[in-house]
Amino acid sequence: MAKKLRVGILFGGRSGEHEVSLLSAASILKAIDRKKFEVVPIGISKTGRWLTEGNAAALLEGAAIEVLPADAAEAAGPSDAVAALVPDAASLGTGRLDVVFPVLHGTFGEDGTIQGLFELADIAYVGSGVLGSSAGMDKDVMKxxxxxxxLPIVKHVTVLRSEWEKSPRKTVTFIESALKYPLFVKPANLGSSVGISKAHDRKELGPALKLAARFDRKIVIEQGVTGSGKSRTTxxxxxxxxxxxxxxxxxxxxxxxxxxxxxxxxxxxxxxxxxxxxxxxxxxxxxxxxxxxxxxxxxxxxxxxxxxxxxxxxxxxxxxxxxxxxxxxxxxxxxxxxxxxxxxxxxxxxxxxxxxxxxxxxxxxxxxxxxxxxxxxxxx
Incomplete structure (x- = not known):
């Protein structure tokens, strides 16, 4: 009988998509072929604490991980997590993993950060590499x-948070000279439509830029794709x-x-x-x-x-x-x-x-x- 591959399912994380990650991981853990794979759940709390075994399961169920008792086998820092990916490791009780399936949506999970850790540890992992992950997260670089x-893309411009904060009127004038309303204002590096607004006019553009600037130093503004209908719905x-x-x-x-x-x-x-x-x-x-x-x-x-x-x-x-x-x-x-x-x-x-x-x-x-x-x- 062929030996099962040890697959680490990595979930949670510090991003705003933490809860979505838990839902994805729970579905994968339920559906993965246990005849082929030995599964090792590994969670990361919202504050960046790495968890395995019972605490990882508790994280999936929505427990307040930060108040759970910690022990060396179930909680560790990122440096100990690296050890979990290399031969003869025991700090997280996982030993050597053959492959990692990162289910870390958003910042620190799909922006090349965790992928760099896997490359450093020389371990196989699901998904794009450091470059692809970074490019896929940064809407400015992606475009x-x-x-x-x-490839055909909508008209857009990119402004820096520092530019917007230093000269808001000049920034608005620049945007309006390049694009027509309605506009979509987005943080360059964030997923799941967090921080995105639709601005129909100048009155809505300022607050949209202010919101996007909370989440990234780069702001992408896109000209909306619309039809000829007069109503916003059509x-x-x-x-x-x-x-x-x-x-x-x-x-x-x-x-x-x-x-x-x-x-x-x-x-x-x-x-x-x-x-x-x-x-x-x-x-x-x-x-x-x-x-x-x-x-x-x-x-x-x-x-x-x-x-x-x-x-x-x-x-x-x-x-x-x-x-x-x-x-x-x-x-x-x-x-x-x-x-x-x-x-x-x-x-x-x-x-x-x-x-x-x-x-x-x-x-x-x-x-x-x-x-x-x-x-x-x-x-x-």
Whole structure:
């Protein structure tokens, strides 16, 4: 009988998407193939405390971890966590892990931070590397890569928090000279639509910039994609999503659509409301679907991604129905009812098999990386 691979499921974290991470991890732990994998849950509390065994399970169930009694086997700092990834480690009671599945949405989890730790420890992990993760988190850099790849994106500008705080009137004038209302104002480095506002006029732009500046030093302002309808409802862009899976030869799922119950798909519409409706597959022509799926793969490659990504698009609601690439999400929500797994379910790959495939892709990518030399020896 083949030996089971030891898979660390890493969840929680210090980001604003902590609770979403717990939901994703709980779903993965329930669905992962236990005949193939020995599973090691590893949690990170909101204050950055690393947890395994009983405390990790308690974190998943929503316990107030910070008041739980700590012992050496169940709580440690990040330096001890590194030891858990290398041979003969015992500080977290996990020993050597064969692969890590990080389910850390948002800051410190999908921005290249934790990926650097895995690279340092020379361990296989699910998802994109340091560069791809960083590019996939930074909306400013991401759009530069999309432009370089000649992918269609909406008109936008980027301003620094320091510029906005030093000269608010000058900043507003600059934005209004480059773009037309309505505008979407976003922190460059944050996920799940946190800190995002829609500004219909100058009166709303100032507060939107102030909100985004709370969450990042870079602020991305995008010109809204609208139709010719006079009402805010009929002029909303269609929000389309594609799940991409693979490493050097990625594949795209069927196209799905989210119909939000609010004016746009913000954090509340994603996680706190049951009014948003997913439509899988989206109602598109065969040509439109083919174009969007091809663009999703191109976006994946443009950002040097690996493993998985959800690629989001905006489509004009009427008229020419032009399609714009919006962004990539390198660690999308991963519950059984999240869009990424549902898109693959509709494409023919079930949830448990999807988890297995992602682990296999992590090992494939790690094996490929092991072929790279990091030292140089002069030939004799």
């Amino acid at each position: 530069r890569l999309f432009s370089q790849a000649k 002029s909303k862009a269609r929000e389309l999503e594609v799940a991409v899976l693979g490493n050097d030869d990625p594949k795209a799922s069927v196209v799905g659509e989210i119909i939000p119950d609010k004016e746009f798909y913000d954090y509340e519409a994603k996680y706190l409301s049951d009014g948003s409706v997913p439509v899988i597959p989206a109602k598109l022509t065969a040509a439109e679907s083919k174009q969007i799926r091809a663009m999703a793969v191109e976006a994946f490659r443009a950002c040097d991604l690996a493993g998985l990504a959800r690629v989001d698009f905006l489509m004009e609601p009427d008229g020419k129905r032009r399609i714009y690439l919006n962004e990539v999400n390198t660690l999308p929500g991963f519950t059984a009812i999240s869009m990424y797994p549902k898109l693959w379910q509709a494409t023919g790959l079930g949830y448990s098999d999807l988890i297995t495939t992602l682990i296999e892709l992590a090992l494939e990518r790690h094996n490929e990386r092991s072929r790279t030399s990091f030292t140089f020896e002069a030939s004799k």
